[in-house]
Amino acid sequence: MTVALRPSPSACPAxxxxxxxxxxxxxxxxxxxxxxxxxxxxxxxxxxxxxxxNAQAGVREARVNLTLKRVTVAAGPEVTPDALIRVLADxxxxxxxxxxxxxxxxxxxxxxxxxxxRLAVAGFAAMNVMLLSVAVWAGAEGxxxxxxxxxxxxxxxxxxxxxxxxxxxxxxxxxxxxxxxMDVPISLAxxxxxxxxxxxxxxxxxxxxxxxxxxxxxxxLAGRYLDHRTRAIARSAAEELAALEVPRATRLRDxxxxxxxxGALSVGDIVLVxxxxxxxxxxxxxxxxxELDRSLLTGETLPVFAAPGMAVSAGEVNLTGPLQVRxxxxxxxxxxxxxxxxxxxxxxxxxxxxxxADRAARLYAPGVHILSALAFIGWFAWSGxxxxxxxxxxxxxxxxxxxxxxxxxxAVTTAASGRLFKHGMLIKHETALERLARVDTVVxxxxxxxxxxxxxxxxxxSHSDAVLRLALALAECSxxxxxxxxxxxxxxxxxxxxxxxxxxEVPGFGTEGQFEGHMVRLGRAAWAGxxxxxxxxxxxxxxxxxxxxxxxFRDALRPGAEAAVAALQAAGHxxxxxxxxxxxxxxxxxxxxxxxxxxxxxxxxxxAARIRxxxxxxxxxxxxxxxxxxxxxxxxxxxxxxxxxxxxAARVASxxxxxxxxxxxxxxxxxxxxxxxxxxxxxxxxATLYNILAVPLAVAGLATPLIAALAMSTSSITVSLxxxxxxxx
Amino acid sequence: MNVLIYLIPIALLLGGIGLAGFVFTVRARQxxxxxxxxxxxxxxxxxxxxxx
Numbered sequence: 001m002t003v004a005l006r007p008s009p010s011a012c013p014a015x016x017x018x019x020x021x022x023x024x025x026x027x028x029x030x031x032x033x034x035x036x037x038x039x040x041x042x043x044x045x046x047x048x049x050x051x052x053x054n055a056q057a058g059v060r061e062a063r064v065n066l067t068l069k070r071v072t073v074a075a076g077p078e079v080t081p082d083a084l085i086r087v088l089a090d091x092x093x094x095x096x097x098x099x100x101x102x103x104x105x106x107x108x109x110x111x112x113x114x115x116x117x118r119l120a121v122a123g124f125a126a127m128n129v130m131l132l133s134v135a136v137w138a139g140a141e142g143x144x145x146x147x148x149x150x151x152x153x154x155x156x157x158x159x160x161x162x163x164x165x166x167x168x169x170x171x172x173x174x175x176x177x178x179x180x181x182m183d184v185p186i187s188l189a190x191x192x193x194x195x196x197x198x199x200x201x202x203x204x205x206x207x208x209x210x211x212x213x214x215x216x217x218x219x220x221l222a223g224r225y226l227d228h229r230t231r232a233i234a235r236s237a238a239e240e241l242a243a244l245e246v247p248r249a250t251r252l253r254d255x256x257x258x259x260x261x262x263g264a265l266s267v268g269d270i271v272l273v274x275x276x277x278x279x280x281x282x283x284x285x286x287x288x289x290x291e292l293d294r295s296l297l298t299g300e301t302l303p304v305f306a307a308p309g310m311a312v313s314a315g316e317v318n319l320t321g322p323l324q325v326r327x328x329x330x331x332x333x334x335x336x337x338x339x340x341x342x343x344x345x346x347x348x349x350x351x352x353x354x355x356x357a358d359r360a361a362r363l364y365a366p367g368v369h370i371l372s373a374l375a376f377i378g379w380f381a382w383s384g385x386x387x388x389x390x391x392x393x394x395x396x397x398x399x400x401x402x403x404x405x406x407x408x409x410x411a412v413t414t415a416a417s418g419r420l421f422k423h424g425m426l427i428k429h430e431t432a433l434e435r436l437a438r439v440d441t442v443v444x445x446x447x448x449x450x451x452x453x454x455x456x457x458x459x460x461x462s463h464s465d466a467v468l469r470l471a472l473a474l475a476e477c478s479x480x481x482x483x484x485x486x487x488x489x490x491x492x493x494x495x496x497x498x499x500x501x502x503x504x505e506v507p508g509f510g511t512e513g514q515f516e517g518h519m520v521r522l523g524r525a526a527w528a529g530x531x532x533x534x535x536x537x538x539x540x541x542x543x544x545x546x547x548x549x550x551x552x553f554r555d556a557l558r559p560g561a562e563a564a565v566a567a568l569q570a571a572g573h574x575x576x577x578x579x580x581x582x583x584x585x586x587x588x589x590x591x592x593x594x595x596x597x598x599x600x601x602x603x604x605x606x607x608a609a610r611i612r613x614x615x616x617x618x619x620x621x622x623x624x625x626x627x628x629x630x631x632x633x634x635x636x637x638x639x640x641x642x643x644x645x646x647x648x649a650a651r652v653a654s655x656x657x658x659x660x661x662x663x664x665x666x667x668x669x670x671x672x673x674x675x676x677x678x679x680x681x682x683x684x685x686x687a688t689l690y691n692i693l694a695v696p697l698a699v700a701g702l703a704t705p706l707i708a709a710l711a712m713s714t715s716s717i718t719v720s721l722x723x724x725x726x727x728x729x
Numbered sequence: 730m731n732v733l734i735y736l737i738p739i740a741l742l743l744g745g746i747g748l749a750g751f752v753f754t755v756r757a758r759q760x761x762x763x764x765x766x767x768x769x770x771x772x773x774x775x776x777x778x779x780x781x
Contacts, residue, residue, distance in 0.1 A: 043771040066765030109761075116755055124748040128741060144733075151737060 033073045033081050034098040035088070040069055045093070052091045053084060068236060070098070112232055115225045118163040122218040125159035126211070130709075133211040137706045149201040152210040157194065164190055164217045166224060182361040182406060185368050186220060189213075189397040196394040199387070207391065212398045212708045219716050220406045227410035227430075230417045234426045238657060249280040252324060265330050273323045275479055275507075279316045282329035285309065289508030290321040291480070295447045296647050297628045298580045301455070301537050301555055303482075305508055305524065315628060315647060320480050321507020353638070355431045356680050357409045364405065372396040375699045388701070395703040399694045404715035408683035411723035416676035419727060424660040425669055432655035434680070435639040436673035438620040442568050443611065443633070445625035446579035446589055449643060450565075451555030452661070455481055455537060457489040458554040465495060467549050471541050473497035474511045474522035477504070482539045482553055483511070483522070510539070518544035537585070554585060557592075558643075560664030565593045567667035574619070578602050578610060580629050607633035624666070626650050641666070672726070679726055683719045690715040 040049065046064045049071055053062035058076040065072065073084065081097040088095040132148040140148060167190070171183035190213050197208040250272040251260050257272060262280055265271065270286060273279060291303040294316050303319055306312065312325060354362075376393035380386065417427045427433060444450050457463075463471075472490035475483040476497060490497075500513040500520065510523015521528045521542045528540035530548040537553045568575050577598040579586045586600035599610065611633050614621050623630070623637035626646035631653045634640035640654040643661075651657055656669065694711045697703045754760070 043768040043773075046765060046768060047772050047774055064765060065762040066768055067762045113755055113760075116760065117752060120748060120751045120755070124744055128744055131740070147733075155741075 033075060033079070033084065035071050035073065035081065035084060036096045036098050037064070037069050037071055037088070037093055038096075039094050040064065040066065048091055049088065049093060052087055056084065056087060059084075071095075109232055109236075112225075112228055115166070115221065115228055118166070119218070119221045119225050121159055122163035122214065122221050125155050125163075126214045126218040128155055129211045129214050133705065133709070136208075137704075145206075146201065146204045149197075149208045149210070152208065153198060153201055156210040156214050159214060160190060160194065160217060163221060167217075167220065180361060180365040182357060182365070185361075185365045185397070186216070186401060186406070188369070189394075189401040190216060192394045193398050196390050200391065203387070205387075205391075207705055209394060209398055209705050209708065212705055212712065215709060215712060216398070216401055216403055219403050219712070223407040223410045226414045230410070230414045230427075231430060233421070234417065234428050237426050237659070238428055238651065250274070262330070265327055267327055267330060269327045271325045271327055273318045273325055275318055275320050275322065277318050279312050279314050279318065279325065281325065281327040282311075282313045283325040283327045284311055286324040286326050288321050288323040289506070290323050291319040291508055293317040293319055293481070295453055295627065301447055301453075301581055301585060303537075307508065320478065320505065353431055353435055355409075356434055356677070356684070357405070360405060360684055368397065368400045371400070371695070371699070378699075379701070392698070392701050395701075395708065396695065396698040398708050399698040399703055399711055400691050401712070403712050404687035404690065404719040405684065407716055407719050408687060408723075409680055411720045412676050412679045412683065412726060415723050415726040416672050420665070420669055420672055423665040423668055424658060424662070425665055426657040426659060427655070428657060429655040432639055433673045433676050435620075435655070436622065436670060437677035439573070439622040439639060439670060439673075441574045441576065441614055441619040442622045442624065443576045443578055443614075443637065444565070444595075445607075445623075445627065445630045445633075446577060446581055446586055447555065448626040448645065449624055449630075450558060450561045450577070450589065450593070450663070452558050453645070454556050455485045455553040456556045457485055458552045460489045460493070463549070463551065465493070467541065467543070468493065469495050469498045470500070470515060470520060470543070471522055471549075471551065473500040473515075474503065474513060474520065474541070478511050480510075482537070482551075485553060486522075486539065486551060516544050518546075520544060554588065558661060558663050560662040560666075562593060564663040564666040565595065568670070569594065571667060571670070573670075576614075578607050578633070580604075580627075602629075604629040604632050608636045611636045622670075623654075625654075641669070675726060679723055683722055686718055686722065687715055690718075 037045075037049065040046065046066060049064050050062050053059055053071065053073055056075075056079065058079040060074045060076070062071055062073045064070075073079070085095045085097065129152045132152050136145050136148055164187075167183045167186050170181065171187040174181040174184055193209040193213040193216075197210050197213070200206075200208050248259055249262055249265055251258050251265065252270040252272050265281065271281060271283070275290070285306055285308050287308055288306075289308075290306045292306045292312065293303050295301055296317070297313065297315050306318075306323065311328075312323075314329075372393045375396045376389045379392045380389035383389065413427075413430070413433060416433055420427060447453055468490045471486055472495055475487040475490070478484075498515060500515045503511065503513040505511045506523070506527075509527040510521055512519060512521040512523075514520070519542070522539060525538070525540045528542045528548055529546070530540045530550070539551045539553070541549045541551065543549060565575055574597070575595050577586065577590050577593070577595045579589075579598075579600055580602055581600060583600040586598055590596070590598040599606070602610070607630065611621050611623060615636075615638070621637045621639075623634050623640045624642070625631075625634050625640070626642050627650060628647050630642075631647075631650050634642065634650060634653040639656070641656045641658060642650045642654040643658045643663075644651075645661075646654075646657075658665070690711055694703070694707065697707060759766070
């Protein structure tokens, strides 16, 4: 973010410097605000957003970034994000505040720019050296050829020193850990090519491989950059999800409410949690009655009654009444984070997977080195000429150099990730697609994954209009999810509420009022006068005649859930349902979706244990889950997916994040992953084929720099084109 | 072929100017928002001078 400094009209530079410094100080004190704008898509949107924001008092500059769907606003301290969000809402744009601190890492994508710079320098040098090489291939001789070689050397040496650093560093790291990766043969080939070419040039020889060395660097950097960009986009979108949850809490001190960032809280502080708000800390309830939704932590859909003295943990959602909570653990000490840490310790599915590229390198690297060494020894023994032997060894290394292999994986993953991103899927991990392709068993969580975590009235037709009219009157004065579901169902039938007087909400219990001289109540079973507490999610209504009526609720299915499960089963995958909820709702859900294998009341460790058992039987497990109780299972599974609405910890533990509400793209992810892996294997085969054709030439000493250049470029281009075939459906 | 003595430095210089230009665009963050830049040229507001 640059700060615009307006030059003052003063003629004396020192006079102008002071206010300029003040402007700078003010800007740094407030810092730029970042808002996420998920709906912008065109030039008119950009223009409107910038015009509307720039018209606000105190806003210095607003700049939209369409790629990231985000606007950055440089403004004075008096401008609050809430005010800007309201202004944008009036203009017709949905906006969310982003935590600027969390975004800091993505805003300056230093690594990406660094790679781009190296790529540019390598490209520049490669083009110049190629031009000189073409002259040599075309038949330049004697002093001219030597001069061209020398100029090539002068261009190539510093360029490689700068541009090929990432390969050298990575190869050195691998060697120090006594491993072999693709960068070892690459670095060795580049180094050997440079050394022999220099020697040849010194002796005014015919063949110099400067062009091959620099073109190799250029192609490989292009692959590296593609790879980085794919992951940078996914990472930035994932970070944006995290940044959307601006961690703030309302602190009560001496009767005064202040909004403070979570980091500013300390143990013993009293925090006010409003209805609908999420617990920011672990603690104990001091005052207020309410109900808590623990579904993100335990998967249970039944709300829990909350009264003073009860312990709460961060992540639970307060439903009805305001609560005052004394903080006992904050941030990384809270139960939520401690559980998340357990996940980090747990043996993770992705750590044990060896990527296709690494497996190829393991086969390939020793083979190439042995071949090159054999060629060297053979030629040295046969001719006794060190120069010829070294030249041949270098030619073998260059011809077999995994240029196409270096492009084979990133080109495919870029194309596949781009395609899945269009369908609202974020591939966070580099080997996620390869692991997804091997999946044969899919495990779903229920609450929040297959369902939206929002209740709907079940069997609305079983309730009479009279009962629903009374219930609607009571339900409409509460923000409780069950009340709202009830009101929605009644309104959908076109009913008008009864006239109920003295309506009020009793937090934690329900709502009550006077109807035709009788007290009527809608709420928890015991409070409404119904004795038995079912394990199902239900609300009870006392009718004027003193009897009670029961409303049962079930979770609304996520759109696309049925289609996704059906498509997965049709594709021959085993589908399981594992939930922390009670058996009733889980069985109903399983029957509805046609899932035969289900588990209810599963604790987090049960879920993880089940997945371990499945894997012990040889299954490759995909876990789809959203809650804290799923995180261990998500980390344990071979590959994991979580919806965007999931808890931060769950999203971190999973490899793929589903951005939309719809589950329908899930089967597409599996088919795309299969296609991508097939393409990667094809690419390896293509690259190997080129090697098989070219290696005999190199070993026989017939390879020239021209043949090396041709083999390298054609194989790289074929591999890239093959990867691009993935983009079309 | 003595003309090469001039031509090669000239070629390198011209290429170098291109490289320097590219480095400048990277430093000036002109690749941070490719989608936005593609759309901004379609903006119907007059922008023949910098915003005041």
